[in-house]
Amino acid sequence: MTIYRKSIVGQGIATILTAGLVVGCVTTGNSSTAKKEELSNNSQSKQSESGELLQNPQFKKGEESWWVSGGQLAVKNGEACVNITQPGSNNWDVILGQGGLGLENGQSYQVNFTARSSVETKFKALIQHDGAPYTGYFNEDISVGPTAKTYSFNFTQKEPSDAKTGFQFQLGAQKKADICFSDVSLKGKSFKKEVIIPTVHVNQIGYFPKAEKIATIKSDSKEPLAWQIKDANGKIILTGMTTVFGLNKSSGESVHKADFSKLTTPSKEIVLVVNGEASHPFRIADDIYTELKYDALAYFYQNRSGIEIKPEYVQRADLARPAGHPNETVTCFNKTDAKGNKWPGCDFELNVSGGWYDAGDHGRYVVNSGISVWTLLNLYERSLWIKDAKVPFADGTQTIPETNNNVNDLLDEVRWNVEFMMAMQVPNGKKVTVPEGDQSANLNQLKLTEIDASGLAFHKVADEKSTACHYHHIKIQWIVLFFIQRHLQH
The missing domain is CATH 2.60.40.10 (Immunoglobulins)
Known part of the structure; x- marks a missing residue:
């Protein structure tokens, strides 16, 4: 079962950090000059003398090198079409994009693409820094309709050179549509930051x-x-x-x-x-890994929801941040999901503040964090039963707000998420609507059944739309737990 936030945060969400990562896809505007031409479908756009920066620009290799979020991508005959059934409320709710690009200060660039749509609609074509603060280098509003048109733009990179930029078509916050692209091109001088790697490789720790x-x-x-x-x-x-x-x-x-x-x-x-x-x-030295377990456990504090992460408890000033979702009162999802299923919601609310964010977004999950809770508690309990084993993370050894409270610091950290898990339980006598049995073969027409869910737990709380840009969703908690256990005795 899933519960969703009653109020969905918009652009302001970009100011909230998770474990040192800023999430959200805010565009700061066009800081470069651009000259626009709109050509007919049969016109030829001027070719730049510089090389092509995009990978697979003609879609000859299908979807390779491109990513999509918020829509369904299909490539056929050199044309990539995004089916948009849930446009969302933000431009970045639906994106077709490509990363790994670099722009050099003072250089001129040419953008070309052909686009058409099943209905008259709009979208944004932009190039920006691929990560916070999402500095915009090129940003154009495009009107598109059923007749395919070729668009051509020239701009100069006025901002400092950037080796980490992304090209995007932001298609959200408009109409439901099928928007198709072909002959996409970004030409100019590629900027790559030179990284000097020593030829002599040692364990730097x-x-x-x-x-x-x-x-x-x-x-x-x-x-x-x-x-x-x-x-x-x-x-x-x-x-x-x-x-x-x-x-x-x-x-x-x-x-x-x-x-x-x-x-x-x-x-x-x-x-x-x-x-x-x-x-x-x-x-x-004998203590090269002594601090590693403390750094690993610090991840959980830095990933806490519902509390300000203060500078005195983190290794670097830029890891401090305001509290994310400090008073989280939510109810059951009561809208139509991306597959077209209408969910009726429920007649109660829960305050589910606290817990650990899962990774680079703002989702919190009972299953994922529950496994982490068990592993950390098992680490503590193991020391109680193994002869001569040292109890890990004694009170006062970890830099967290609860330190020196006469409770083991590991248990203090675990409790932050245990209380969230308990808050995710359904109150006695309350009913929710769920899909019973294996319905994976029919996700577009789920059969929903009302049940008495007393004592059961919702498995996650999340926004209706992801608050993070495209990224590879890594289960960081697993990596952290490995290091804590592996190096506990050092």
């Missing part, structure tokens, strides 16, 4: 004094190379020769290996130098 210490060196040399370990003052403390490994199939690089396991003395700010190239500084 460090190595245990008595553990094996292996470094990888990118080199085409067929002969071993001399290496040196230097301390913070540049003094050579160990030397040796690399071993030629050859082709690393995973990276496609020819590499050498350097084994400096003989170095067992605790050290800080040391580097490995091979053939004149130095590694990142690293250290040798």
Whole structure:
């Protein structure tokens, strides 16, 4: 069962951060100059001398390199059509887009595309920074109808060079329609931020004094190379020769290996130098992973809903943020869903403030967070029954508001989500409408049945529309839990 927020937050949602991530798709406008031409379907647009920046611009490879949200995408005969049945209330509620682009300051760019629609409607064509604060570099309002037209625009990038930009057709907040695109093009000089990667690769965190210490060196040399370990003052403390490994199939690089396991003395700010190239500084110590479990548990605090994340409890000032959804009173979904099913809602409300946000959006889930709760509690309980095991996260060891309250800090953090889970329970005597049994083969015509749901729990609370832009939804909690358990004893 799902409950949805009674009031859906609009553009203001972009100011709310989740674990250091800003979510929302707010466009800040067009900061570049643009010249517009509207051509007939048979006209030829002027070709730029610079290269094509878009991948698969003619849709010859189907949907490859493009993403869509809020609609259904179908590609046929070089034309990509987005079926829009739920236009939403924001332009970004329906998007066809592509990321991975780069614009250079002072350079000129040309945008071309052909578009048609099943009905007379409008949309936005834009290029913006692909992430907060979504700075706009190109933004044009387009009117489109059943007759296909080719549109051409020229603009100059006046903002600083940006290696992380995205091209989008924002199709939301308009009519239900099928909007089709072909011959999409963005031409100009591509900007790529140069990243200098050392050829000498080490564990940047460090190595245990008595553990094996292996470094990888990118080199085409067929002969071993001399290496040196230097301390913070540049003094050579160990030397040796690399071993030629050859082709690393995973990276496609020819590499050498350097084994400096003989170095067992605790050290800080040391580097490995091979053939004149130095590694990142690293250290040798017994406590290289000691702080990792605390950083991992800190994720849960930073991902809390319903509470201000204060600077004194986070590692960096930019991780602090106002409270998200501080007083969350919700009811059952009572509208038509994306598949056309009409949900009747229910006659009660729940205050479900608190809990942990799931990932990059503002959804909170009983199942996902419940697994995290169990894992953390199991970590605590395990220490009570294993001989000589140290109880993890004793009171006062974690930087959270509840610290020094005579309760284990791990239990303090878990309680924040347990109370949310309890708040998601259906009150005694209340009824809700649900699809009973396996109806996955008929999602467009669900059979809904009213049941007495006393004591059952809703599985999530979320906005009607996602408050995040297109992203790969990673279950971060699983990654965090792995690190907490793996390195607990270090």
